[in-house]
Amino acid sequence: MAEINMLQAINDALSIALESNEKSILFGEDVGHFGGVFRATSGLQAKFGRDRCFNTPLTEQGIAGFANGLASNGMVAIAEIQFADYIFPAIDQIVNETAKFRYRSGNEFNVGGVTFRTPYGGGIAGGHYHSQSPEAYFTQTAGLKVVVPRNAYQAKGLLLASIRDKNPVIFFEPKRLYRANIAEVPDEDYEIELGKAEVVRQGTDITLLAWGAQMEIIENAADMAAKKGISCEIIDLRTLAPWDAETVATSVKKTGRLLINHEAPLTGGFAGEISATIQEECFLHLESPIARVCGLDTPYPLIHEKEYMPDALKTFEAIKATVNF
């Protein structure tokens, strides 16, 4: 088992996906010889040829439509959208087509073989066109699965599961962690089940819930809280659609408190959906209102990125306020 970073883990997963199924095809802007702007696809064109790993023209709607067509006719389409900020030109293909192909045709046709990979999130001094977290837009659309890994190990297993899932998946990659996160990752082929949250740390006083790059933030906040004698249970949601309400509710029934942290803006963010559901499931177990520590309702800023971020310190303050409610 080697220590590798998240990009290497993703590259490894893609290589295994192409190797293990000759029907799989990888494409997107600059993913060919250059290996993608983040180099997630490095070396794959040399290994699998230009027909199976190639650059597309600069057209997100074209990439998404092409992916739908490929998958509708029996192929496995692995498409890269260069930044999640640029997924919006493709939103009609994804929301109206990818998500509904099976339903609207009565299962005469489906595009379950589609996976869109896209780097999301801030912390890279990228301003608002290289930092957004648009996951909530897609959780509103029935028929899509939305997956976000927190580290290199998770990225490889979740990506392989996403590519092989019988449903279309949008796989958001936390680009802040691409090179920063290094973990022991098995060389072999493995999958992590979609739709399951993971209890990362046991605790008794409050449940902290996040996904992707924010997992590191809530773990830091939990460490700070531990020094004040507060025991935090930590859950990584991993899949946002469909999401594992049961694991979250079980934890909240034990701790009596819930804090949700996400980088996307507060209003309309996925924390709202989780709060409403957990309030229904756990009303009589709750010791305090469910707390949300999220991005501000502004476009993602450049110079005030640090202030904007739902960071560990803000989370720590919210933990104390919730526990002492």
Add this chain to the structure above:
Amino acid sequence: MSNATSDNETVHRVSFLDRESVNIPILKVLQADGTVYDNAVLPAIDEVLAHRIYDTCVFTRVLDERMLGAQRQGRISFYMTCTGEEASIIGSTASLDDGDVILAQYREHAAIRYRGFTTEQFMNQLFSNEKDLGKGRQMPIHYGSAELNYQTVSSPLATQIPQATGVGYSFKMQGKRNIAICYFGEGAASEGDFHAGLNMAAVVKSPTIFFCRNNGYAISTPTSEQFCGNGIASRGPGYGIHTIRVDGNDMLAVLAATQQARAYAVENNAPVLIEAMTYRLGAHSSSDDPSGYRSKDEEAKWQQHDPVKRFKLWMINKGWLTEKQDAEMYEKYRKEVLAELKVAEKLPMAMLDTLIEDVYDTPTPRLQQQLKDLKKHLKKYPDSYPNSKGRL
């Protein structure tokens, strides 16, 4: 390389290109009286193929007439005809292999009929009953059949265009000598998906025929308000795509062009663009009234170019059809459509369980819970939900 300016002729005075710089001829084979132009090259067609084509024409005319009437009577909610465009649709479909995948817009029901969609299947879709292959999930005219390689129609305009590029590419990767054909109107060619799909097809070398029915109107918007260039065909060379413009009311011209387009696409793993110049004789849909935006004279002029009549005259000239046989065909289909309509409209809707099927490959626990809660409610107030009453 296309960017290598050293290959280009140079000039030393300013000179712009305009729409007149691109001169695109229209392929015509069949004249209005059913005779063939003197120097025309006929497509591959024998009596059997001609009859299959004409049979589809007659069925489609009857279906359109009857179902528009049924919509007016309130028996179905919505309908669209392809009257006037039969040659474009059937001539092109008849040039394909049955394994080629059709990605239609919404006015190509003649194509799925040509492939063998039965009258009963049409009615089941139009009435959204429990036998509809689409499980009653889309409005009338959104046909689809995996068995017939006809992808289910989706309402948003032009989305099928880049998808066709993907389907074509999938055949190339599977090593099959098949293609995708994608139908769209000249209005859909204004959408971003048109550019995305054609540009990608040329770049990735996808064996796909892009078939534009330039029928004069996008709902009420005439072509003069849709584009300023030389039609849709002029864009083909700009993408590096093999392109032809045909008389879309000329069955033999469409057949000839599409037969050769298909052969080229398969041999070269490359896309082809066909622009069929035709005219939408009917309304855009049953919700539209063209008298508000075009003249009776204009419509009457195009009636003279009726593609079905022109092809019929050719068949009669060949001795392959008589007026009597023709009348019998219409009569047969009128009876058949009416009989199937009466059966289909009495069939119940799909069971409520289908409401949560096919969202994902298996219903999620949350969806199952929602259905359970819904059923409990429906059982409490059955009279308020007549579709599911007694069928939960």
